[in-house]
Amino acid sequence: MLVETLQEPIRVVCDFDKEKVRPLAFLRAGRRYDIKRVNLIYRKRLGTRFVWCFAVSDGANTYGLTYDPETLLWSLTEIQVEG
Amino acid sequence: MSFPRIIMHIDMNSYFASVEQQANPALRGKPVGVVATMTPHGCIIASSKEAKAVGIKTGCRVDEAFFLYPAVRLVQVDPPKYRSTTEKIFSILQRYSEDIEPYSIDEAFVNLTGYAKSFNEAVRIGHEIKRQIFTEAGEWLTNSIGIAPTRWLAKFGSDICEKGGIIVLHKEDVRRYLAGRELTEAWGIAERTAYKLNCLGITTLDELAAYSPYELQRVFGIRGYELWANVNGVEVSSLRLADNGYQVPKSIGHSHVLRKQTRNITFHRAVMMRLAERTGRKLRSLGLRANGIFAHAGLHEGGHTGESRKLDRPIEGGEEIFRLSWGMVEKSIRLSAPSFLSLGVFRLSPDTGQRSLLPTVENTVLSRALDAINDRFGEETIVRGTLFGLEGDHAPDRVGFRKTVEPDSRGLLAAYKEEQRESRDISYEKSE
Numbered sequence: 001m002l003v004e005t006l007q008e009p010i011r012v013v014c015d016f017d018k019e020k021v022r023p024l025a026f027l028r029a030g031r032r033y034d035i036k037r038v039n040l041i042y043r044k045r046l047g048t049r050f051v052w053c054f055a056v057s058d059g060a061n062t063y064g065l066t067y068d069p070e071t072l073l074w075s076l077t078e079i080q081v082e083g
Numbered sequence: 084m085s086f087p088r089i090i091m092h093i094d095m096n097s098y099f100a101s102v103e104q105q106a107n108p109a110l111r112g113k114p115v116g117v118v119a120t121m122t123p124h125g126c127i128i129a130s131s132k133e134a135k136a137v138g139i140k141t142g143c144r145v146d147e148a149f150f151l152y153p154a155v156r157l158v159q160v161d162p163p164k165y166r167s168t169t170e171k172i173f174s175i176l177q178r179y180s181e182d183i184e185p186y187s188i189d190e191a192f193v194n195l196t197g198y199a200k201s202f203n204e205a206v207r208i209g210h211e212i213k214r215q216i217f218t219e220a221g222e223w224l225t226n227s228i229g230i231a232p233t234r235w236l237a238k239f240g241s242d243i244c245e246k247g248g249i250i251v252l253h254k255e256d257v258r259r260y261l262a263g264r265e266l267t268e269a270w271g272i273a274e275r276t277a278y279k280l281n282c283l284g285i286t287t288l289d290e291l292a293a294y295s296p297y298e299l300q301r302v303f304g305i306r307g308y309e310l311w312a313n314v315n316g317v318e319v320s321s322l323r324l325a326d327n328g329y330q331v332p333k334s335i336g337h338s339h340v341l342r343k344q345t346r347n348i349t350f351h352r353a354v355m356m357r358l359a360e361r362t363g364r365k366l367r368s369l370g371l372r373a374n375g376i377f378a379h380a381g382l383h384e385g386g387h388t389g390e391s392r393k394l395d396r397p398i399e400g401g402e403e404i405f406r407l408s409w410g411m412v413e414k415s416i417r418l419s420a421p422s423f424l425s426l427g428v429f430r431l432s433p434d435t436g437q438r439s440l441l442p443t444v445e446n447t448v449l450s451r452a453l454d455a456i457n458d459r460f461g462e463e464t465i466v467r468g469t470l471f472g473l474e475g476d477h478a479p480d481r482v483g484f485r486k487t488v489e490p491d492s493r494g495l496l497a498a499y500k501e502e503q504r505e506s507r508d509i510s511y512e513k514s515e
């Protein structure tokens with residue numbers, strides 16, 4: 001298992017359902033990654049405010065996506081590659 | 084109409100590791116160790132049930148873990164994940180009772196008295212809670228639930244329950260559950276207490292339950308009665324889960340195990356002073372006053388000394404706590420070196436701001452000013468004269484204990500830190 005932590009602004013397709021938020025896919029380096037599962041959603045304190053973290057899987061690997069509700073921006077913060 | 088007293092204790096199984104497995108499905112079903120640092124001498128601070136099955140337990144060193152299971156998966160500890168998930172789980176519990184007592188980052192008591200009409204209904208609620216945790220917090224997260232008429236039995240139940248299960252302990256057949264079980268399996272009985280009980284010929288929990296409470300009280304003081312009451316299904320902590328919630332802790336105190344045997348009375352004074360200062364600070368930070376105080380000392384040559392006293396006038400200052408508690412143990416520890424020192428306050432009530440008309444030894448304003456400075460610049464930046472010269476490693480902060488949770492002042496981070504501290508405490512006891 002390879003774990004990489006990073007801070008990369010990223011384009012995300014997200015469904016803001018009536019009661020929950022669900023990222024559906026993200027685009028990176030010209031490739032589209034479809035999110036098969038949202039494993040865990042949690043809050044993380046960043047200075048004086050919170051950001052939301054989504055641990056997601058595309059079927060092969062696990063990714064950490066972070067949504068900052070203040071800047072309304074998404075970033076890719078972790079990649080865990082299996083194998 | 085009166086309802087049976089029903090307390091539920093819920094304990095998440097292998098919590099940190101399970102949350103990591105929840106976040107990363109590739110880790111599920113595999114031995115996983117959560118570590119603070121990835122270095123070989125680092126410690127596993129939590130292990131998954133699969134890791135436990137191959138012998139990798141909490142406290143195991145990273146290189147030992149690799150020896151036991153070369154393919155063990157190590158992940159860096161990530162407190163926000165656990166805190167946030169705990170918030171979710173506790174919010175689920177709040178659907179079933181307004182009286183929730185978070186006990187640690189992965190444990191809570193739920194007072195179902197009046198909310199569940201029978202034990203059967205409590206079991207049904209337990210299954211519902213499990214289902215909601217499964218769907219809302221994560222399908223990989225399991226827990227053990229104990230349901231009983233007392234807080235202690237509920238926790239004991241979740242401890243002996245199979246992982247993921249629910250157990251009901253009725254007062255009538257509690258002896259059956261205790262039969263043949265080691266003393267240290269019980270919540271609140273560590274090696275030291277177990278050893279002292281052994282000296283009385285008590286080696287199992289059912290023997291403890293059958294022993295004379297008067298004799299236990301004679302040997303251990305009020306704690307002896309508590310030991311007996313716990314295993315006999317007698318609630319000794321009614322205030323902790325009061326009808327109006329868990330706002331007020333029952334007692335606050337600190338204790339310290341002395342590492343070296345010494346008859347240096349100045350040193351013992353300083354240790355007691357420090358314990359008193361901490362207790363006073365805690366009391367003030369919670370906005371409480373105390374109308375009772377106790378102090379105990381264990382003696383190197385065996386036995387205990389100490390007393391517990393109700394007061395007709397509230398105290399809140401460390402100075403006053405010290406003066407009273409010191410008086411309770413001084414005589415004995417001048418004669419025989421103490422092995423541990425402990426003090427605390429009880430009969431707590433919110434501080435109404437009214438000062439006693441009697442002259443107080445303590446200047447409350449001064450205490451609060453000292454707190455503010457210490458809060459800002461770190462613990463014991465400013466100390467009283469007696470503390471000056473006492474080395475930092477005596478009466479370390481980790482031995483603080485509290486009898487219930489302070490809902491506002493104690494965030495989950497504090498709970499997490501406490502958990503960390505408790506795990507060190509355990510190894511400390513063992514190394515003795």
Ligand SMILES: [Mg+2]
Pocket residue numbers: 094095096097098189
């Ligand atoms: Mg647990």
